[in-house]
Amino acid sequence: MLKKIRVTVSIILCSLITLYFLDFGGILPQQMSFMADVQFIPALLALNIAIVGALVGLTLLFGRIYCSSICLMGIYQDMVAWLSKKLIRKKRYSYSKAKTILRWSILGAVIVSFVFGFTFLLGLLDPYGAYGRIVTHLFRPAYLAGNNLLAEIFSKFENYTFYKVSIYGLGIFSTVISLLTLIGIGFLAWRNGRTYCNTVCPVGTVLGFIGKFSIFKIQFIDENCNSCGLCTMKCKASCINSKNKQVDYSRCVTCFNCIETCNRNALKFAPVGPKRQKVAEPSIAYNYQKGNQTVDDSKRRFLSATLITGIAAGKLLAQESAGKLLPKKDIKRETPIAPPGALSFEHLQDKCISCHLCISKCPSHVLKPAFLEYGLSGMMQPKMYFDHGFCNYDCTVCGDVCPTGAITKLDVDAKHQTQMGKVQFIKENCIVYYDETNCGACSEHCPTQAVHMVPYKGVLTIPETDQSICVGCGGCEYVCPAIPFKAIFVEGLNVQNKVEVKKEKKEEIVIDDFGF
Amino acid sequence: MDRRNFLKAIALTGAAFTTMKEADAMSILTQGFESANAATKYDLVAVIGGEPEVMFRKAIAELGGMKNFISRGDKVCVKPNIGWDQPPEMAADTNPKLVAEIIKQCFDAGAKEVTVFDHTCDDWRKCYANSGIEAAAKAAGAKVVPAHQESYYKTVSLPKGKKLKTAKIHEAIVDSDKWINVPILKNHGGAQMTISMKNYMGIVWDRGFFHANDLQQCIADACTYEKRPVLNIVDAYRLMKTSGPRGKSPADVVLSKGQFISQNIVAVDTAAVNFFNQVREMPLERVKHITNAQALGLGTTNLDSLNIRRIRV
Numbered sequence: 001m002l003k004k005i006r007v008t009v010s011i012i013l014c015s016l017i018t019l020y021f022l023d024f025g026g027i028l029p030q031q032m033s034f035m036a037d038v039q040f041i042p043a044l045l046a047l048n049i050a051i052v053g054a055l056v057g058l059t060l061l062f063g064r065i066y067c068s069s070i071c072l073m074g075i076y077q078d079m080v081a082w083l084s085k086k087l088i089r090k091k092r093y094s095y096s097k098a099k100t101i102l103r104w105s106i107l108g109a110v111i112v113s114f115v116f117g118f119t120f121l122l123g124l125l126d127p128y129g130a131y132g133r134i135v136t137h138l139f140r141p142a143y144l145a146g147n148n149l150l151a152e153i154f155s156k157f158e159n160y161t162f163y164k165v166s167i168y169g170l171g172i173f174s175t176v177i178s179l180l181t182l183i184g185i186g187f188l189a190w191r192n193g194r195t196y197c198n199t200v201c202p203v204g205t206v207l208g209f210i211g212k213f214s215i216f217k218i219q220f221i222d223e224n225c226n227s228c229g230l231c232t233m234k235c236k237a238s239c240i241n242s243k244n245k246q247v248d249y250s251r252c253v254t255c256f257n258c259i260e261t262c263n264r265n266a267l268k269f270a271p272v273g274p275k276r277q278k279v280a281e282p283s284i285a286y287n288y289q290k291g292n293q294t295v296d297d298s299k300r301r302f303l304s305a306t307l308i309t310g311i312a313a314g315k316l317l318a319q320e321s322a323g324k325l326l327p328k329k330d331i332k333r334e335t336p337i338a339p340p341g342a343l344s345f346e347h348l349q350d351k352c353i354s355c356h357l358c359i360s361k362c363p364s365h366v367l368k369p370a371f372l373e374y375g376l377s378g379m380m381q382p383k384m385y386f387d388h389g390f391c392n393y394d395c396t397v398c399g400d401v402c403p404t405g406a407i408t409k410l411d412v413d414a415k416h417q418t419q420m421g422k423v424q425f426i427k428e429n430c431i432v433y434y435d436e437t438n439c440g441a442c443s444e445h446c447p448t449q450a451v452h453m454v455p456y457k458g459v460l461t462i463p464e465t466d467q468s469i470c471v472g473c474g475g476c477e478y479v480c481p482a483i484p485f486k487a488i489f490v491e492g493l494n495v496q497n498k499v500e501v502k503k504e505k506k507e508e509i510v511i512d513d514f515g516f
Numbered sequence: 517m518d519r520r521n522f523l524k525a526i527a528l529t530g531a532a533f534t535t536m537k538e539a540d541a542m543s544i545l546t547q548g549f550e551s552a553n554a555a556t557k558y559d560l561v562a563v564i565g566g567e568p569e570v571m572f573r574k575a576i577a578e579l580g581g582m583k584n585f586i587s588r589g590d591k592v593c594v595k596p597n598i599g600w601d602q603p604p605e606m607a608a609d610t611n612p613k614l615v616a617e618i619i620k621q622c623f624d625a626g627a628k629e630v631t632v633f634d635h636t637c638d639d640w641r642k643c644y645a646n647s648g649i650e651a652a653a654k655a656a657g658a659k660v661v662p663a664h665q666e667s668y669y670k671t672v673s674l675p676k677g678k679k680l681k682t683a684k685i686h687e688a689i690v691d692s693d694k695w696i697n698v699p700i701l702k703n704h705g706g707a708q709m710t711i712s713m714k715n716y717m718g719i720v721w722d723r724g725f726f727h728a729n730d731l732q733q734c735i736a737d738a739c740t741y742e743k744r745p746v747l748n749i750v751d752a753y754r755l756m757k758t759s760g761p762r763g764k765s766p767a768d769v770v771l772s773k774g775q776f777i778s779q780n781i782v783a784v785d786t787a788a789v790n791f792f793n794q795v796r797e798m799p800l801e802r803v804k805h806i807t808n809a810q811a812l813g814l815g816t817t818n819l820d821s822l823n824i825r826r827i828r829v
Contacts, residue, residue: 025641163662363639392601392639437730438804440706441723445637449759453705459802461705479637481724504767509757509795511772514562514826516790516819 002269003256006069014075021135021360022143024165033401036357039128040066040203042403045351056210063214064207067197067253073127074197074253076134077189081236084190092233093192095241098248099199107205117346118377123353127201128403130181132355133380137178140360141167168388170359174369174380193236198251208250215271218252218259220245225266231258328429330485335492336373337384337421337472340391341399341408344495345374351406354380358398358407364389366474367398382407384420386474386490391420393447393473416448419497421472421490423450425465429487432462442488445475448501451488463488469499559822560778562787566829568753569617571775575749576621578825579777585746586694588626593692594618594658595745597700597715598634598649600762601642607754607769608762609643610700612652614751614775618696619656630658631688634718637762640664661688669721676812677737679729684721685741697745697781701752701774701788703760706731709792709803710761711785712748713739736808739781748784750776757796770795782806782815783822790819 017035020028036042043051058065067074085091106125113121123129144167151162169175188195197204218240225245232242235258239251259267339358342348359367359382370383382398384391396415399407410418431439442463443451450470453461463476465488472490480486561578563571576582586592596610604612619630632653636643640662644650650660662668669684689695699715706727707714716738717723726734752774759768774791778784785806792798800806800817810817 158659160659160661164665164667166665363641389639392642394601395642431728435728435730438706438708438732439727440704440731441727443705444761447762447764449764452759459708459804461708479724481727483728504765506767506769509770509772511564511770511774511791511794513794514564514774514787514791515794516562516787516824 036403045404063254072131080189129353129355136356337492386478390474390478442476568614582621582625586625590693593695601638609647612648616652676740680737702756732804735805780815
C-alpha cells in the first residue's frame with residue numbers, strides 16, 4: 001500500500017515536470033514551475049525557508065521520502081532499476097557497507113567549491129539540475145522531432161493543430177555532460193540501484209544525515225523475522241542488513257519495497273521508541289555544520305567578487321587594446337549577455353545550478369548554456385545569443401520559471417527597465433553606408449528606439465544608437481542583414497543596469513481630410 | 517544565417533534564370549485575371565471618420581460588393597500585417613475588426629475557405645494572439661495558419677523583378693484562388709512607409725535578402741508576383757506616425773479613422789502616403805518603393821488620373 005502510494009506520486013510528479021520541460025507551446029500553466037521550486041537545492045539557493053523547512057521537516061518525520069518521491073533523478077533511477085529487474089529475472093541486491101568517507105568528502109568538496117564561488121560542481125551533481133539538463137538536451141530534441149512529424153502529417157490534411165518547431169543544438173559541452181550523466185547514473189542504477197544517491201549525491205548525503213533522526217522508520221519486528229534475507233535482496237539502497245536485523249537510515253530512501261516483499265510481516269514503518277532513537281553515530285557528529293549548509297554570505301561574495309573582478313579587469317584590458325574598428329569588421333562579443341534579471345554575473349554564478357529550465361522554456365530561443373564565456377565556474381549557465389531570435393520585450397518567462405532565483409522574477413515594467421547589454425553600431429559594415437540603399441531592419445525591431453534612423457545622404461536614413469535606453473534584447477543584432485559581418489550587435493554587461501523608460505505625452509491629432 | 521541566405525539567394529537566382537521561360541508562359545495564362553474583376557466604377561475608394569468595419573462596408577458597397585472580387589467556391593487568403601507583438605491600440609498590426617469583417621464578407625460572397633497568416637517579426641504565436649487577429653479571424657470562420665518555417669513557403673519566379681528574381685512565397689497565397697492584402701498605415705525606419713507594398717514582405721520567407729539588396733527595389737520587385745491581390749485594403753483607422761513599424765508607446769499612434777481600397781497597389785499606397793502627410797511630413801519621393809513600382813508598371817502615383825470615390829462617415 002505504502003509502496004503503491006510512493007510509486008503513484010513519483011510517477012505523476014516526474015511525468016508532469018518532464019512534460020513541463022518539454023512543453024514548448026506554453027500549454028501547461030506557468031504555475032507548474034512550482035514543482036521545480038520544491039526541489040531541495042533550488043529551494044536552498046533561492047533561500048526559500050518555507051520549502052527547505054518543509055523538506056527537512058518531512059525528512060525528520062518520515063526519512064528520505066524526498067529521495068523516493070520528489071527527486072526526479074531518484075525516480076529516474078528507480079525506473080532504470082525496475083527495468084533491469086524486469087529484464088534480468090534473477091537480479092538481487094545485497095547489503096553493502098556505507099561509503100561514509102567518500103560521500104562526505106564529495107559533499108565537502110561541493111560545499112567548499114560553492115563557498116569559493118565555483119557553483120559548477122554543485123550544479124553538476126545536484127540531482128534536479130542534472131535531470132533538467134538530461135530533459136533539455138536529450139529528451140527535448142526527440143520530443144520536438146515527434147511534434148514535427150505530427151505537424152507534417154496533420155498539415156497534409158490542412159489541420160494546423162500541430163505546428164513545426166525548429167530544433168537547435170545547444171552546445172556540445174552541455175549535451176555531452178547530460179549524456180554522460182544519463183548513462184553514468186543509469187548504469188549505476190541498473191547494476192546496484194541507488195548507488196548515486198548514497199555515494200555521490202550531495203542532497204542524498206544531507207538528507208541521509210537528517211533521516212537518521214526521523215521519527216518514522218522502517219523497523220524489524222524481531223519476533224516475526226526469520227532473517228530470510230528477502231528484504232535485503234529487494235533493497236535498492238543496499239542498506240538492510242537482515243542478518244543483524246538493522247537498517248542504515250542514512251541510506252534508506254523509504255521506498256517500502258522491503259515491507260512489500262516481506263511475507264512474514266516482519267517489517268513496519270512506524271515511529272521509533274525512545275530506545276532506538278539514540279543510535280546516532282557519534283563518529284560523524286562533527287559534520288553537523290555541513291548538513292546545515294549555512295554559508296557566510298559576505299565572505300563568499302568577497303571571494304567571488306575578487307575572482308570576477310579579476311576576470312573582468314582582464315577582459316576590459318583586452319577590450320581597450322582591441323583598438324580602432326576596421327572596415328567590415330567581424331563582430332566579437334567581449335562580454336557575454338546574462339538573461340534579464342540575472343542582475344550580475346556574480347549573482348548568476350552564485351545561484352545557478354544549470355538545470356536549463358529557462359533554456360527549455362524561453363519562447364524566443366535566445367538562451368543557451370555558456371561554455372567558457374563566464375569563466376570555468378559559469379560553465380553550462382545560461383547566456384543570451386541571437387542566432388535564432390531575440391529577447392521579447394514583454395517576456396519574463398526565464399525569471400518566472402527559475403527555481404533558484406539565479407534569474408530573479410521581473411514584472412513587465414521591471415523587465416522594460418532592465419539593461420542586459422548595450423548596442424554597438426559598426427557603421428563600416430552597414431548596408432546604408434556601403435551600398436547606399438535603405439535598410440533600417442535594426443531600428444524596425446528596436447522596442448525602445450535605442451536604434452533609430454536619422455537622415456543620411458539624400459532620402460536615405462542611417463541607424464543612430466542611444467545606449468542609455470538600450471535594453472540589449474538583440475533584435476537589431478538578430479535581424480541585421482549585413483554580410484559577411486553584422487553591422488550591429490549587443491555587448492554584454494557584468495552588472496545589469498536600470499534604464500529609465502520615459503513617459504511620452506500623446507499629442508491630440510485630429511484628421512479631417514483625405515490629404516489628396 | 518545571413519551568409520547562408522546570401523548563398524541561397526544566389527542559388528535561387530540561378531534557378532530563376534533556368535525556369536524563366538516557363539514562368540513567362542504562366543504569367544500569360546494569368547494575365548487576364550486582374551482585368552476580369554475590374555468592372556467597377558471607381559479605381560479607388562477612400563473613407564474617413566468611421567469604425568473600421570463600418571468604413572469597409574461602405575467602401576466595398578461602392579465597389580459593387582465583395583461578389584465583384586470573390587467568386588463562389590474560391591479559396592481566399594487574407595493577409596493582414598501581424599508583424600508585431602503589440603495590442604491593437606498600438607497600431608502595429610492591422611485592426612482585427614477590419615480583418616474579421618473582410619473574412620465575413622468573403623464567406624458571404626461564397627468563399628469556400630479563408631486563410632489568414634503573416635510572416636511575423638516578433639514571435640509568431642505572441643503576434644497572432646496579442647494582435648487580436650487570431651481570435652477575430654477564427655471567430656469569423658477563417659483558418660489561421662503558421663508562417664514561421666521555411667517549409668510553408670514555395671519558390672516562385674519574378675521575371676519582371678530587377679533585383680529580386682525569385683522569392684519564396686507562403687503556400688496559403690500560392691495555393692489560393694484569390695488573395696486580399698490588408699496592411700496598416702505606418703511610418704517605417706527603413707522603407708520610410710509601410711503600406712500595401714511593404715506588406716508583401718510578410719508573404720515572403722527571406723526578408724534579409726530584401727534588406728541586403730536594395731530594400732526599396734526588392735519591395736517593388738516582390739509586387740510583380742503574378743498573382744496580384746484582388747483588393748488592397750489599407751487600414752488607417754489608427755496610424756503609426758513615429759517609431760514605426762514596431763512602435764514604442766501610445767504617443768506614436770494617431771486615431772486617424774481612415775481606410776483606402778483599390779486594386780491599384782501603387783495608387784492606394786500613394787493615397788495613403790498623402791493621408792499620412794497630414795500628420796507628419798512625408799513627401800512621396802522618400803518612399804522610393806512606390807515610385808520604383810510605378811516604373812515597373814504596377815500602377816500610377818498620379819491620383820488625378822483616377823476615378824476616386826471619397827466618403828465621409
